[in-house]
Amino acid sequence: MNVQKSPRFISNLTRNTLALIMAGGRGERLKQLTQWRAKPAVPFGGKFRIIDFPLSNCINSGIRRIGVLTQYKSHSLNLHIQRGWGYLRGEFGEFVELLPAQQRIESTWYAGTADSIFQNLDIIRAHSPEFVLILAGDHIYKMDYGAMLAEHVENNADVTVGCIEVPIAKASAFGVMAVDEELRVSDFDEKPEKPKSMPGNEDEALCSMGIYVFNKDLLFELLIRDADTPGSSHDFGKDIIPYAISKYRVFAYPFTKSGKQAYWRDVGTVDAFWEANLELIGITPELNLYDDEWPIWTHQEQAPPAKFIFNDDDRRGMAVDSMVSGGCIISGAHVRHSLLFSNVTVGNYSKIDSSVILPKVTIGEKCEITHAVIDKGCVVPDGTIIGKNEEDDKKRFYVSPNGVVLVTPDMLGQAVHYVR
Numbered sequence: 001m002n003v004q005k006s007p008r009f010i011s012n013l014t015r016n017t018l019a020l021i022m023a024g025g026r027g028e029r030l031k032q033l034t035q036w037r038a039k040p041a042v043p044f045g046g047k048f049r050i051i052d053f054p055l056s057n058c059i060n061s062g063i064r065r066i067g068v069l070t071q072y073k074s075h076s077l078n079l080h081i082q083r084g085w086g087y088l089r090g091e092f093g094e095f096v097e098l099l100p101a102q103q104r105i106e107s108t109w110y111a112g113t114a115d116s117i118f119q120n121l122d123i124i125r126a127h128s129p130e131f132v133l134i135l136a137g138d139h140i141y142k143m144d145y146g147a148m149l150a151e152h153v154e155n156n157a158d159v160t161v162g163c164i165e166v167p168i169a170k171a172s173a174f175g176v177m178a179v180d181e182e183l184r185v186s187d188f189d190e191k192p193e194k195p196k197s198m199p200g201n202e203d204e205a206l207c208s209m210g211i212y213v214f215n216k217d218l219l220f221e222l223l224i225r226d227a228d229t230p231g232s233s234h235d236f237g238k239d240i241i242p243y244a245i246s247k248y249r250v251f252a253y254p255f256t257k258s259g260k261q262a263y264w265r266d267v268g269t270v271d272a273f274w275e276a277n278l279e280l281i282g283i284t285p286e287l288n289l290y291d292d293e294w295p296i297w298t299h300q301e302q303a304p305p306a307k308f309i310f311n312d313d314d315r316r317g318m319a320v321d322s323m324v325s326g327g328c329i330i331s332g333a334h335v336r337h338s339l340l341f342s343n344v345t346v347g348n349y350s351k352i353d354s355s356v357i358l359p360k361v362t363i364g365e366k367c368e369i370t371h372a373v374i375d376k377g378c379v380v381p382d383g384t385i386i387g388k389n390e391e392d393d394k395k396r397f398y399v400s401p402n403g404v405v406l407v408t409p410d411m412l413g414q415a416v417h418y419v420r
Helices: 007-015 028-034 052-061 073-086 115-119 123-126 146-153 217-229 236-245 270-279 391-397
Strands: 015-020 065-070 095-098 131-136 159-167 173-178 186-191 202-217 250-254 307-308 318-320 327-331 332-334 351-353 369-370 372-374 405-407
Touching: 007 015, 007 146, 007 405, 015 052, 015 115, 015 123, 015 146, 028 270, 028 405, 052 065, 052 131, 052 146, 065 123, 065 173, 073 095, 095 123, 095 131, 115 123, 115 217, 115 236, 131 146, 131 217, 146 159, 146 202, 159 236, 186 236, 186 250, 202 217, 202 236, 202 250, 217 236, 236 250, 270 372
Parallel strands: 015 065, 015 131, 065 095, 159 250, 307 327, 318 332, 332 351, 351 369, 372 405
Antiparallel strands: 131 202, 159 202, 173 186, 173 202
């Protein structure tokens, strides 16, 4: 056995690693879903928030020193982390720290991904890690960071970049890499108009996941240099990684499982968010939320079991091909191919189809809702029809390029920002 792959070796690496999750972004492509919350705080999967996935990956990987960098409308994100992630033991050196933009070094807010880390160098230095793992807080995936750290050390790398294979038509939204036979990165192009394909595969490009492992001292050097560089955008993909490639050993770490591309989703648009949620209700979804070996942890509200009431021929409370969370009441309504978050109530004679209903939504009687995302706290009046007539929907709601209707409390004339 290779000693560097042993569990003991990997556990030593994870104990000496500080994870920093960048969770300050608005996520403008999610439209009004992020009007009152940061993207990492957006609910996902029936009971979770997006931030729970990188946090759970850290805990399951054995990394228990975590900083979460926040900025944009972070109140609901802060509350969620305080309520759901406060169980780590400080006396054992475990923590999840909130690191808001505090103007610690500059009299400005975070000016880019690299600047957000730079402004917290004193905190990183105080924790004295050997490695710093930098993560995006707005992606859905399961990943063992311990294996990535072991590969980083085995390659004698200065920087390691997590990467996935992306269809060439979609690769312009990512940082695209070129690598040699040893997976050493030779070129990095952030969001190119014409992405370069992988050698031997013209249909795919090798793209960055926004996951980086740095040796601590080198990270400090790179960030200080970048901060002193006039005209820098202070971004890892645009500035830090391309410079590091020219001077240091930068390697790619392919994110695969059993030799195939592992599950990873950027739910950055309304269409992608709707699709990724509804994928979960499939018979064997790629993302298994029922996995005891790699659970996703979260703050869970105490809610009673879901309830389905009435069994008349014309008024039967039922849900088929769906996921229904705790606290839901389906009262003489029909739910099909949909995902209902906690504490959703659906009134008599209503029909819900191919929709994602976020927590604490009340849907009145005789409503028809299809191909929709209903935001948290909405109260949908009796008789409301959504998703049947695009022109009518566009007058009141947001309609995505693929025809998914997004409904928020503001669009319904309701102000419930306190439950974001």
